Amino acid sequence: MSILDDDEELVLEDEAAEIQRIGLPEEEKKPIDPEEEDERTARIEFNCSGCEMHEMVHYFGRKPPFALGVEYPEDNYVMRDPFQPPPPRWQAKPEYYITLGTKCSICSKSVCKDTGCSFYYTSSFCLPCGKVELKNWPVEAQARMRKQLSVSRGSQT
């Protein structure tokens, strides 16, 4: 009786191991994937029009492939977090990432997320466009924008 039980357990373990193997075919065949290495190189240039920020990023758009499940309401400049190791491919885990900036919805200039460079109300605006646009916004949004403008002006002097 006890021998039978052991057999059953062994079978189950084998099955589990089998499932794991099926999940990892690429990892086993080529541990160093030149394409994956390539994809980790940041190739998109991001220059903020409001400050000196200049970075190479990995992605521009709404759904970064390395940030699983993330979908932005507008296009964003996104980079992989350089201080975090990438998760193994077979693990469906989101990677650490940093959203650096976006494009102004009016003039399409790139702006970073800093409060001194961009403002978000229904979409992102660079501060110069936001200043022009704010008269069309509801009072709360105007107040928030004015407050942000005064704070960012204060921090720059």
Ligand SMILES: [Zn+2]
């Ligand atoms: Zn900036």
Ligand SMILES: [Zn+2]
């Ligand atoms: Zn603008």
